[in-house]
Amino acid sequence: MPNDTIGIKELAEIAGVSIATVSRAISNPKRVSKATREKVLDAVKKTGYSPNRLGASLRTAKTGNIIAIMPDVSDQFNFGVIKSLELEASKRGYSVLLGDTQGDRARELAYGAIVRSKQADGIILFSHRLPYDIDVDAFDANNFPPIVNSCETSGLPGLPLVSINNRAAGEEATNYLIGLGHKKIAVITGSTESPSAVERLKGYLAALKTIGINRDNDLIKYGNYTIESGEENTKQLLALTDRPSAIFCFSDEIAMGCLAALKNSGLKVPEDISVMGFDDIRFARFFDPPLTTIAQPVEEIGKHCISLLHEKLTDKDAKPEDVILPHKLVVRSSTGPVKPDE
């Protein structure tokens, strides 16, 4: 009646075989005769026996688990990648466990510890920060379970990155706005700690420089990838005496907050001001107006992450290389030509 789950020993007794045979019947079927296999499987069905993977993992030093560590699972962009990770992982027999850190160092370490303590085989890391409490300079990837960086690079040797070229994407987005006649283009960035945001900013600056426009710090707002950040920073931009004719938001969530702030101030998008996003999350086409943005190939990113990790997991000497995937400009109706009088 109580939670007495049956063990392999009892199961063996019931099936009338040794525990070795039980193990083989379950995880290496062709190693036993059809008759015994069925005897064992029948007993399994009858008793509801479920092997204890702690024992198995302890012996084999493999768990079949992969942990994806990220600051925010509810971030719609991350989520696109997650979905793909899970699909690809289960094809290969792994389970993906999600570790949501909310940027909290203690929680990063807790999830890192899960891998270091052998409860998972490897990490997909959606952050530039290592989930280990060690000196980065002394870090040697060979002494730790495999990690693949997704979208944000840690910049450490031995940790492959799967990402788009954020610099190029930032440049392309800015160029698109320039092509519409915009000259006063503001940006609302992600955290300056985020390498992807830093790269996008470089692209933005490069595009402007190409047409001879110098950096204008008033037009650069350092935020983070959240909706609230978009709202707040937009308000600040609107308070400028000479306000921008376009705002390039480094995430679609930022753009959502941006659009809300613009609406509050009575400005029409894109007639009065253009708004550009980044990521192409699933909500983007439902924004008001539907958002022009840079689409990231989330399925491909997820696929390659698992593929690289698997490679490293099955071959210790593998030296997986960075994978840079193409992004795509998606034009909707939040961007338009600059107003003649501006």
Next chain:
Amino acid sequence: MPNDTIGIKELAEIAGVSIATVSRAISNPKRVSKATREKVLDAVKKTGYSPNRLGASLRTAKTGNIIAIMPDVSDQFNFGVIKSLELEASKRGYSVLLGDTQGDRARELAYGAIVRSKQADGIILFSHRLPYDIDVDAFDANNFPPIVNSCETSGLPGLPLVSINNRAAGEEATNYLIGLGHKKIAVITGSTESPSAVERLKGYLAALKTIGINRDNDLIKYGNYTIESGEENTKQLLALTDRPSAIFCFSDEIAMGCLAALKNSGLKVPEDISVMGFDDIRFARFFDPPLTTIAQPVEEIGKHCISLLHEKLTDKDAKPEDVILPHKLVVRSSTGPVKPDE
């Protein structure tokens, strides 16, 4: 140089003590003298030793992990609960692992297997469906690791539920629209498999019945809790010869799709038609217009889930009871009085 993580035996040798002492120094500090403890901790620091929890869990039959199984981690409502789960769990020394199933049975089973195979201690279940491949009628909660139902009940004895009263909430939302003069009130539900959606529908019908309005199946659209479902079903509602003056969406995501469809058709919200949501996700106030909705106490839900699970985990004989928490009507500007001519 290769991934040779050090074990407790080597660590013991380095520290010059027995493995028992190492174990005690780490996980039961007061059991050893200050001097030896420091000797051990120094060795740990020097070597970067990290205990293998498989061995420990195997011995203690505890992992300190809780798995939250849900159809969609990116669902903003779920996420509110997740955040709270994580906070509350880490206070108690648990790690929360997220299992995203996308409603896929195979993946539900895979995450269920993680618990049955002792890799986690208990489950927070965001679905009415058990993640086990067994006959529900024969299910005996005592034979399985503890489960707490979050927001969706499985209706099984021994599985406590933490939720709001969905029926009452559905009734209250409907009454609010009735109070604004609406008589033709449509609903877009969640999946009919979702007990929460079924309850909300009951509340809606009860509210209408109270004022003498009978069920009108044309006004009841069975969807699911997604944005696409909201868009599609709204289109169908608008195609009715006698269209509703208000739409009650059973999730804020549905409402987001609904608002998009209404905008496309040129209708003004709330002047031409009122829209009501459910959940009060973090985006709701950024909708256009900001969404009137029913707020669920997500922090409280998460807290109680962990609390109940912890109770059951530490006391096998505990009989945790359902926790029903209060919801709250949040009025914003997507709802308004019915048009005089309607």
Next chain:
DNA sequence: GGCCGCATGGTAAACGTTTACCATTTGTTG
């Protein structure tokens, strides 16, 4: 019949911890 090889299944060691039990040392108290 004698021999070989293969299919099958058992025995026992190993994985890395925790902890009951015991032995020793140290401290306390009369």
Next chain:
DNA sequence: CAACAAATGGTAAACGTTTACCATGCGGCC
């Protein structure tokens, strides 16, 4: 200083698997 208690640390068993190694039995072949 005897006697006992408390503090400390070691030994070894146990948790549930997998798998190297071995033993047995059987069919096929000369």
